[in-house]
Amino acid sequence: MYDLATRKHALRLLGGGRSLNSVSKETGISRAAIRSWRVRIEPLPRLNQSQPCTSPTDxxxxxxxxxxxxxxxxxxxxxxxxxxxxxxxxxxxxxxxxxxxxxxxxxxxxxxxxxxxxxxxxxxxxxxxxxxxxxxxxxxxxxxxxxxxxxxxxxxIVDAHPWEFLRGLIHSDGCRVTNWTVRNGKRYEYPRYFFTNKSDDIRKLCTDTLAKVGVRWTVLARGSDPLNVSIARKDCVALMDAHIGPKY
CATH class of the missing domain: 3.10.28.10 (Homing endonucleases)
Structure with a gap:
């Protein structure tokens, strides 16, 4: 096992433009080990076995x-x-x-x-x-x-904390975008939320929870697949903005 300082030193040499072969020869560390450190240089966390399987803390x-x-x-x-x-x-x-x-x-x-x-x-x-x-x-x-x-x-838990659940869904497979249209020669912009997921079950979990918090939604198909849940009504977007907002 190599300590963290040794690992970081080898990666600094690589970062300075040195080849994998030359760093391996100078440090005496195998190329395979150095290559693996490019992905993870911190030691693997020790498995916590002190706590039994319990309900979530928060x-x-x-x-x-x-x-x-x-x-x-x-x-x-x-x-x-x-x-x-x-x-x-x-x-x-x-x-x-x-x-x-x-x-x-x-x-x-x-x-x-x-x-x-x-x-x-x-x-x-x-x-x-x-x-x-x-x-x-x-x-x-x-x-x-x-x-x-x-x-x-x-x-x-979801029933007690629906907005947190929806926020996680939007932060993972959703977004807030600004759409626009032209009416009578004038451009109008309006925000909307999307949630896109291939799983019918996960989309239903999303739409069921949206309904419980009073957000109206529609489904927009991608081709023949109804993969997109859309929230576009002004009052519902405002409610989503109050509890979720855009990613940052």
Whole structure:
């Protein structure tokens, strides 16, 4: 095992324009090890085994994180035990990345969170034992190819914190845009929200929750597929702005 300072030194040499071969020869570190550090240089967090599988510590944060997970999240197992929760967040929204980190820490304060850079995005990642318990929608294959149903305790949390859930969905697979049209030679602009997801079940979770908070919505098809949930009525957009707002 190499300490963090050694890892960072090798990456600094690479960043200065040195080749992988030359850095390996100078430091005596294998090329495979240096190559792996380009993805992650921090040591793997130790698995927290001190806490049993319990309900979320912060239910509002969990509702938000559930929305993020259903949109852009996944869970994978580690060969030595434990699981990774990964939420993909675009580089364009640094505020979203920080909110995601904060939500994970609020839900599981004893588990560590780190950020892995990918091309055009980051994976906000946490390593722990209980992520499959907290997100029982985890399973093999893509979400839109399997049934997605909330457990009773999850639905209770969403019912108590609907706006946090919707905010997570919009922050993952949604957006706020400005549309325009021309009437009588004059240009009119108006904002609207979209939520786009291939899963019929996840879209229904979104629209059911929108209905509960008094937001009216329509479905816009992409080709023959009704993948887009649209919120365009002025009063409903104002309500969404008050509770969600654009990404940042």
């Amino acid at each position: 239910r509002a944060a969990y509702s938000y994180l559930l929305g993020l997970y259903l949109g852009d999240g996944c869970i994978s197992s580690h060969p030595k035990g434990g699981h990774y929760l990964r939420i993909a967040c675009a580089d364009a929204w640094p505020g979203l990345i920080e909110e995601c980190r904060a939500a994970i820490l609020a839900v599981r304060p004893a588990d560590k969170v780190y950020v892995l850079q990918r091309q055009g995005c980051v994976n906000v990642t946490s390593y722990g034992r209980h992520w499959p318990c907290l997100f029982p929608q985890h399973g093999p294959g893509k979400k839109h190819e399997r049934r997605i149903v909330l457990e009773g305790w999850q639905q209770e």
